[in-house]
Amino acid sequence: MSNNGRHFRLVVNKTTEPFSIAGVYLITDQNEDLVERVRLALRGGVTALQYRAKDKKHEECLTEARVLQQLCREFGTTFIVNDSVSLARELDADGVHLGQDDGSVSYAREQLGDAKIIGKSTHDLNEALQAEKEGADYIGFGAMYPTESKLVTHIPGTQGLAQIRSEVNIPVVGIGGITVGNACRVIDAGADAVAVISSVLSHPRPDMAASTLRLLFNRQRPFP
Numbered sequence: 001m002s003n004n005g006r007h008f009r010l011v012v013n014k015t016t017e018p019f020s021i022a023g024v025y026l027i028t029d030q031n032e033d034l035v036e037r038v039r040l041a042l043r044g045g046v047t048a049l050q051y052r053a054k055d056k057k058h059e060e061c062l063t064e065a066r067v068l069q070q071l072c073r074e075f076g077t078t079f080i081v082n083d084s085v086s087l088a089r090e091l092d093a094d095g096v097h098l099g100q101d102d103g104s105v106s107y108a109r110e111q112l113g114d115a116k117i118i119g120k121s122t123h124d125l126n127e128a129l130q131a132e133k134e135g136a137d138y139i140g141f142g143a144m145y146p147t148e149s150k151l152v153t154h155i156p157g158t159q160g161l162a163q164i165r166s167e168v169n170i171p172v173v174g175i176g177g178i179t180v181g182n183a184c185r186v187i188d189a190g191a192d193a194v195a196v197i198s199s200v201l202s203h204p205r206p207d208m209a210a211s212t213l214r215l216l217f218n219r220q221r222p223f224p
């Protein structure tokens, strides 16, 4: 991994089976036909999938997540669980993504071990530096733009991302309101990946939306 986090194929794990999060990082929604839409998106070229299921019962999450995890295996996509260290552990997911209120990185590390990816949501420089200090493998940083997918109170935007980019040495995943139309600005600001929900999963053709984002990424950050 380059220590300025700017290489396209950025590996954040240390096992023999490297996981990458660089590129298109897709987060699940809770709408109908999720599995089919995710399948299409993965076909379009998603690097990492985050399973995010708010307000669902554990058994329901487990069943749905297992199907998505299997899809990720088929496509070679990194599979990350949002919020729940215990679910990530139960599934033997590739990693977990923690919000600011989801407990510490050190607890997740203790539970999951060094081989798993731990990401943390951050919204300003202090949170970003703290996450890095705690040992996160990457940070989510947002919101880039207003979004209807989540109630966001802080919108540091691409300017905020450009400012923190030079301060942190772990991969930065831009999130919030990212679309095919504005992704270049997020990539230009230094994002190693763009995290999206609606611009891919609410698109009538999730495969085309994902592949367009992927293409933008590849054009801006050509393979070495």
Ligand code: 3NM
Pocket: 027, 121, 122, 140, 141, 142, 143, 144, 146, 147, 148, 149, 150, 152, 175, 176, 177, 178, 195, 196, 197, 198, 199
């Ligand atoms: N976290 P969409 S914004 C899950 O700013 C999430 O931390 C955010 O969805 C943050 O791509 C967000 O549809 C929602 O805007 C992203």
